[in-house]
Amino acid sequence: MTEKVQHDRVTCSKMMLPVQDALEILSGKWKIPIIIALTHGVKRFSDLSKEIPKITDRMLSKELRDLEMNQLVKRTVYDTFPVTVEYTMTEYGQTLHEVIEALAKWGYNHRKRIMQD
Amino acid sequence: MTEKVQHDRVTCSKMMLPVQDALEILSGKWKIPIIIALTHGVKRFSDLSKEIPKITDRMLSKELRDLEMNQLVKRTVYDTFPVTVEYTMTEYGQTLHEVIEALAKWGYNHRKRIMQD
């Protein structure tokens, strides 16, 4: 059975919900690793499994499904035997790059700042 | 006793760790509500408690401590009786605005996109 993922939301500013939406989509331990892996090109399930240290098939499968539902990732099945499946970022998924850049930039500086105290 | 918060990290790109750092700081249910509340000015503990629907004192206290440890929020105690405590964003905390703007912008568009499918 599919696991539910639904959090309560808090509303006290008009930025609140959009920010929480965005964070929810990037939330969890594996979304960012998967997204970054896919920015380096089209990948198969087993490629991702190898490239992302310690992720289990269960989580990889689940997170890919989430990303696909949000139209960030496209899944393509080829009729070979055994089946081949390719994952790639959609064009829409690319729009996340700005956000991830902003996070990376801030995070990079923060790490430096916290180190030297 | 202080609760521990430590996650495993995944490394497969140089953006990975900085992005995860940033997300970790914004992670949890209450960081964003608190940060946004504090962008609207200096607030006391009870102000925040009233403004942020359903947050418990326990979580408010804990999240403020986290934010303070990361130098994003400043805590000032006034020697009155009973004690008065004020919380405010630090100048450094303001640097998060770019990040939150990016998240808000993307989240806003995403909400529109997903609604109309």
Next chain:
DNA sequence: CAGCATCCTCAGTGATACTG
């Protein structure tokens, strides 16, 4: 190869009561 089913653990959060 590309997953799914099942069971299990524990960190994050909630509820409630108490205190300087």
Next chain:
DNA sequence: CAGTATCACTGAGGATGCTG
């Protein structure tokens, strides 16, 4: 007022084995 202490719960994530 501004928290802390304690207990309880739940759901994200891990481990393992199975399948089309």
